Amino acid sequence: MSAEEQSSAVVLQGLVKSYGPVRAVTGVDLQIRHGETVALLGPNGAGKTTTIDMMLGLTKPDTGSVSLFGQLPRAAVARGAVGGMLQNGTLLRDLTVRELVAMVGGLYPDPLSVDDVLRITDTVDIADRRTQKLSGGQAQRVRFAMALVSNPELLILDEPTASLDVGSRREFWGVMRRSAALGKTVVFATHYLEEADLYADRVVVMTRGRIVADGPATEIKARVGRKNIRATLADVGIDSLRELPGVVGAERRGESILLRCVDSDQALRLLLSRYPAASDIEVTGVGLEEAFIEITEGPDSSLTSGEDH
Amino acid sequence: MRRAIAFTGYELLRSFRNTRFFIFTLVFPLILFYTVAGSNRHAELGGVKFPVYYMVGMASWGAMTAVMSGGARISLERSAGWTRQMRITPLSTSVYFGSKVVAGYLMAIVSLILLFGAGISLGVRLSAAQWLEATGLLLVGLIPFVIMGILLGHLLSADSMGPALGGVVGVFALLGGAWGPLGQTGTLHRIVVNIPSYWLVQAGHVALGSGAWPLRGWVVIAVWTLVILRLTVVIYRRDTAKI
Ligand SMILES: Nc1ncnc2c1ncn2[C@@H]1O[C@H](COP(=O)(O)OP(=O)(O)O)[C@@H](O)[C@H]1O
Ligand SMILES: [Mg+2]
Numbered sequence: 001m002s003a004e005e006q007s008s009a010v011v012l013q014g015l016v017k018s019y020g021p022v023r024a025v026t027g028v029d030l031q032i033r034h035g036e037t038v039a040l041l042g043p044n045g046a047g048k049t050t051t052i053d054m055m056l057g058l059t060k061p062d063t064g065s066v067s068l069f070g071q072l073p074r075a076a077v078a079r080g081a082v083g084g085m086l087q088n089g090t091l092l093r094d095l096t097v098r099e100l101v102a103m104v105g106g107l108y109p110d111p112l113s114v115d116d117v118l119r120i121t122d123t124v125d126i127a128d129r130r131t132q133k134l135s136g137g138q139a140q141r142v143r144f145a146m147a148l149v150s151n152p153e154l155l156i157l158d159e160p161t162a163s164l165d166v167g168s169r170r171e172f173w174g175v176m177r178r179s180a181a182l183g184k185t186v187v188f189a190t191h192y193l194e195e196a197d198l199y200a201d202r203v204v205v206m207t208r209g210r211i212v213a214d215g216p217a218t219e220i221k222a223r224v225g226r227k228n229i230r231a232t233l234a235d236v237g238i239d240s241l242r243e244l245p246g247v248v249g250a251e252r253r254g255e256s257i258l259l260r261c262v263d264s265d266q267a268l269r270l271l272l273s274r275y276p277a278a279s280d281i282e283v284t285g286v287g288l289e290e291a292f293i294e295i296t297e298g299p300d301s302s303l304t305s306g307e308d309h
Numbered sequence: 310m311r312r313a314i315a316f317t318g319y320e321l322l323r324s325f326r327n328t329r330f331f332i333f334t335l336v337f338p339l340i341l342f343y344t345v346a347g348s349n350r351h352a353e354l355g356g357v358k359f360p361v362y363y364m365v366g367m368a369s370w371g372a373m374t375a376v377m378s379g380g381a382r383i384s385l386e387r388s389a390g391w392t393r394q395m396r397i398t399p400l401s402t403s404v405y406f407g408s409k410v411v412a413g414y415l416m417a418i419v420s421l422i423l424l425f426g427a428g429i430s431l432g433v434r435l436s437a438a439q440w441l442e443a444t445g446l447l448l449v450g451l452i453p454f455v456i457m458g459i460l461l462g463h464l465l466s467a468d469s470m471g472p473a474l475g476g477v478v479g480v481f482a483l484l485g486g487a488w489g490p491l492g493q494t495g496t497l498h499r500i501v502v503n504i505p506s507y508w509l510v511q512a513g514h515v516a517l518g519s520g521a522w523p524l525r526g527w528v529v530i531a532v533w534t535l536v537i538l539r540l541t542v543v544i545y546r547r548d549t550a551k552i
Contacts, residue, residue, distance in 0.1 A: 056397050077397050084397040090389040094323040103319040106312055107398045146394070 008067075009034050009154050009185040010055065015064035017050050024050040026209035028064070032185060034153075039200035040189040041220070047209040048189040049087050052158045055187070056084050068154060076154075080108040083147035087158040087189075090139075091131040097142050098127040105149035112151045121145040121175050137168025141175055148179055155179075157188040161195065173199055197221045226286040227264035229271065233257050233278040244270050256280075313404045320408035324416060330378065335420055338371035341488075342427050350431060355490040357513055361435075364428035365513030366487035368447065369506060371420035373478045376451045379413025380406075380458025381474050385467040402545075409462075410455050417451060439515045446512035446521060453505045453533035454481075460541040463548050481506040505533045 010032040017025040025047040032038050040048050053059035055066055057073030068076035076082050092100060098114060101123075105111035118124045121141045126134060134142065140160060147155055160176075161169040176186075176199065190196055196203045196217060203220040205213040213220055226248075234255045242250040246263035261267045264283055271278055325331060346363040354362040386392050395405060421444060425433075435443070457477075465473050482488065485506025492498050501507045508529055514521040 058393060058396060078399045080399060082397065084394075086390060086393055086397070088390055089394050090391065092323070092386070092389075092391055094326040095319060099319060099322070103316065104398065106315045107400050109399075150398070 008032060009069060010187065011067040012055065013065045015051065015054055015066070016062045017054060017059060018062060023209055028211055030204060030211065032187060034185055035183060037186040037199065037201050039196035039203045040187060040206060041191065041193065041196040041203050042206035043191055046206040048206055049158055052156055052189055055156060056082065080110065080150040081153045083150055083152035083155050085143050085147045085157040085160050089143055091142060093130070093132040095131055096128050097123055097131060100131055100142065101145050101149050104146045108150040110151060111149050114149070117145050117149045120179055121148065122171070137164050137171060140164060140172055144175060152184065154185045159189050193221065193225055222262055227261050228284050228286060229259040229261060229264055229268060230282040231257055231271070231278040232280040233275055236275055313407065316400065316404055317408040317411050320412045321415060324412040334371060334374045334378065334416065335423055338367035338420065339423060339427055342367040342424060346431055355486065360428055360431045360433050362513050364424055364433055365443065366510050368421050368424035369485065369509040370478065370482040370487045371424060372417035372447060372451055373454050373481060373506065374474070375416035375420050376413035376455040377458035377461065377474055377478060378416070379409040379455060380462045381470050383409060383459060383462030384465055384470045388467040406459055409459065413455050413458060421447060435515070442521065443512045443515045446515070447509060450505060450509040450512065450530055453530060453537050456534065456537045456541055460537060460544060463544045485510045503529055505530050
């Protein structure tokens with residue numbers, strides 16, 4: 001084992017997994033240090049779940065290796081070092097929340113106390129309710145409680161908020177924050193850029209089975225968090241618009257213009273001060289999918305495609 | 310060990326809380342027993358007193374449903390993603406399956422006790438040794454069925470499990486003679502003596518004294534157990550490799 005593997009919480013090397021003709025993961029290398037909170041960001045079908053399942057030892061990679069704290073996933077799981085929340089998981093019925101959390105905790109050598117876990121996950125008031133009678137947000141918090149009860153060093157969460165409304169999502173992340181404060185290493189998959197930006201130190205972007213970007217959340221947000229400004233503005237040269245700070249591409253269609261921006265706030269301020277005639281202004285976020293495709297196809301392709309029209 | 314017992318405890322709690330299933334498993338055989346055996350109290354069936362035969366027949370039917378349902382729940386837990394969740398805990402496969410077996414058997418024992426009580430209320434009288442022998446034979450005869458439950462739990466979807474379980478148990482109960490013997494001679498008889506449920510129902514012959522099961526009974530149960538166990542292992546391996 002390399003020194004690298006020993007000092008990292010997670011080391012993925014050359015992971016490849018195909019399902020028949022579908023190449024779900026096409027070569028993933030990733031190292032995660034102790035205590036990091038990492039978002040695995042990507043659109044549906046990017047290979048996030050497949051990667052996470054291989055990390056947890058649920059899916060066997062075609063080639064490549066997974067090491068958690070220098071151990072195979074099975075061994076790390078068996079000693080209680082890993083807590084996981086799988087995608088689309090449900091709860092076992094006919095038990096109360098407290099019983100379920102106690103049952104799962106009872107499988108581990110050194111679990112947290114059930115009361116502590118219920119408190120951290122904000123499930124005290126539903127502790128005596130049967131698991132089949134919970135709302136979506138409550139059920140996710142209980143599933144999180146099950147992942148946490150072993151007091152794991154590493155938490156792996158696959159799209160924990162995908163099915164939740166905005167309020168429940170915020171509640172969930174509030175709970176997550178409290179437990180991340182316990183000094184755990186956290187890896188979570190999401191297809192919401194805001195979530196990755198708000199809750200992760202580091203964002204790893206996946207599309208089509210590969211990692212296409214990896215860096216601090218702010219940096220990734222600047223790269224994928226693009227916005228478009230549309231406005232009606234006649235008689236202004238497209239080249240001078242393209243030179244506005246914050247703008248990376250510009251198009252004109254008759255009277256209306258489209259500015260592709262990395263910093264739409266700055267671009268908008270300058271647009272209005274230099275061209276007060278601009279009207280019908282609209283600022284829209286670029287879909288994550290579109291932003292990912294830009295990343296995948298290289299940093300400059302968006303500029304050229306902008307100019308081509 | 311302590312952890313395995315605690316986990317099994319929760320499995321029992323869950324089975325007994327699933328009241329709808331519990332009631333169906335226990336109540337149908339009871340009702341049938343009272344209606345059919347009640348009106349034939351003094352007749353004979355399959356060489357023993359009618360109520361004895363029917364008591365053991367209905368107990369076999371109820372207990373088969375109970376033990377098979379233990380493993381059959383795996384199907385629901387698989388489709389709900391629960392088995393995958395369990396695979397990222399230290400829980401071993403043997404404890405997981407073991408908890409289903411224990412829960413199934415406990416339900417079966419409740420079913421036996423109820424039917425035996427019903428039998429006594431209709432005048433069935435056996436010595437303590439005979440009650441024990443009948444219980445022992447029934448518990449042994451259920452072994453292939455408890456494994457069959459785990460097999461079905463891996464083969465069938467949660468949606469089809471209800472009717473499939475009822476159907477499979479029904480066929481075994483019918484062929485085994487739980488609702489009445491299928492004749493003591495002939496081709497059909499030669500076939501059914503090779504079916505484990507036949508020997509379950511034959512446990513009623515303890516009433517006649519001296520060894521209810523000849524060697525053949527033990528061999529049939531053993532062979533079915535080994536074959537179903539082998540099949541289950543193959544299916545389980547195929548299944549976990551896929552997931
Ligand atoms: N069990 C499977 N059988 C066949 N194809 C699969 C299976 N699991 C995933 N895939 C395919 O692999 C690709 C990656 O899927 P997944 O890892 O679930 O992506 P994500 O979690 O990022 O949405 C998708 O094209 C998906 O259809
Ligand atoms: Mg996924």
